Amino acid sequence: MKLLQQAYDWLDERLDFKDLIAPLVKKTVPMHGRSYWYFLGGITLFLFMLQVCTGILLLLYYRPSAGEAFESVQYIMTRVQFGWLIRSIHSWAANLMIFTAFAHMFSVLFLKAYRKPRELTWVTGMLLLFLAMGFGFSGYLLPWNTLAFFATKVGTDIAGQVPVVGKWIMIFLRGGEEVTGATLTRFFGFHVAVLPGITTVLIGAHIFLVQRFGMSVPPEVEERWKAAPAEASEMKFFPSFFLREMMAWYFALAVLGVLAALLPWELGTKADPFAAAPLGIKPEWYFLFMFQTLKLIPAKVWFVDGELLGILTFGAAGGLWVLLPFFDGAARGRGRRMILGVGIFALAFILAMTVYGYVAK
C-alpha cells in the first residue's frame, strides 16, 4: 500500500493529476426529459472497444487466405475453448454497434444537436458511421462462406457501376477483376489495419469536439430554460453521469452476452467461386434498404440506367447528409424545419425498405 502511494505521489508530482482531470471534474451534463439519448454515443464507443478486444482475440487463430479462412473460423468455433463465444460477441457487437450508431445519428438529428457550433462533430460522426459500415462490409467476407462471397460480389459490383472511377474502385477493392483470395487478403487488411487506424483518429476528434462544446441542449428546452432559469438543471459528469454511463454500458454488455450465448452466429458453408448463387442472397440488414431500393428501380429510367441512377442518388444523399448541419441556418427556421422533415422521411424510408427487404422474396 505504501509503495502504491509512493508511486502515485511520484507520478502526481510530475503530471499534476488534479490539473489533468480538472476539465472532467468541471464538466456537467444538462438534465432534461431527453437526457437519456446522450447515452447512445457512449454505448457505440463501448461496443467499438469491445470489437477491438474480441477482434484481437480472433486474430490469434484466424488465417486470412481463401484456402484456410473458413477452416480457421470453423476451428475457432469448434476446437478453441470459448471460441464460439468470442466470435459470436464480435458478430453481434458489430451489428449492435451499427444499430446504436444509426440511433445516435437520428437522435442527434431530431434533438437538433448538430447545430452551430457542432457542425464538425456531426461531420466526423457521419464519417464514423460510414467507416462502421465499411467495417461491416469488409468483416462480413472474412469467414469466406457462400453468403459473404456473393454479398461481396454484389457489393463490389455496385461500386463498379459508378461512372468514370467505378471500374478502378472495383478492381482496387477486389484486388483483381473477380472476387478471389486476393479480395479476402485485401479486405482483411482493410478490416484489421486501415479502418481501425482511421477510426481511432476520427473517434479521438469526435470525442474531443464533444468535450470542447459540451452536451447540446435541445432548442425547445433551451428556450424554456431561458424563460425560467430556475428550471435549468444539470448533473456533474463525474461521478454522477459517469456512473450512469457505466450502468448503460453494463446493460449493453448484458444484452450482448444474452444474444451471443443464446443465438451464436452461424458460419454457413464454405464459399465456392464456381457454384451458382444460392437462393435468398441478402446483404447485412444495414445495407438492406439500399439493396431493396436498387431492386425496385426499373432497368431504364427514361434514358438513364436504373442501377446507376439509384447508386448516384444514394451517393448524393449520403453526401448531402454529411453536410446537413450547414443547411440549418438557412432562412430563419425554414432550414431547420426542412432538416426535420428530411430526417423523418429518411427514417421512415429506411425502416420501410428494410422491412420490405426482409419480407420480399
Added chain:
Amino acid sequence: MPTNDSSSVKPERRRLVEILLGGGLVASVISFIYPVLRYLVPPPVADLGGDEVVACKKGDLKPNSSKIFRFGNRPALLLLTAEGEYRSLSATCTHLSCTVQYRNDLHQIWCACHNGMYDLNGKNVSGPPPRPLEVFTVNLRGDDVVVRRKQGA
C-alpha cells in the same frame, strides 16, 4: 452509547453496500476474464505418427550422409555413417531448439545457430548444448528403415 446518532450507523451499512456492489462487480469481471484466458490456451495438437515411423527406404541414403524426417510433430535426423551404420536422433538442439544437421566433413552433428556440436551418439561435445540429443532405435524391416522411440525414454 448514542441511540440515534446516524453517523455511527451509516459507515457500517455503507460498508455492506460496498461489499455487495464491489463483490458483484469483481465476480462479473472474473466471468468475463475466465473465457478469455481459456480462449488464449491453444487446443492441443493431435500427436501425429506416434512412436514409430518409416524414415526412408533402404538405399536412399549414401554412406556418410543424412536426412531430416518428420517424427511425430518434431524433426528427427537419420544418418548413415561412413561405416554403413544407421543412427537416428532427435534433430532438436537441446540448447535453444534449432534443428541440427550432420556435418559429413567433421563426422559430427552440428547446430548452425550457436555452433553446438554432438558426436554420433548424440553426446554434446562442444559449444553451448547442455544435454545430449535423444537417440532413437533404427531397425530394418524389409526395405523400410524404421525409426522407433526407445522404450521408457
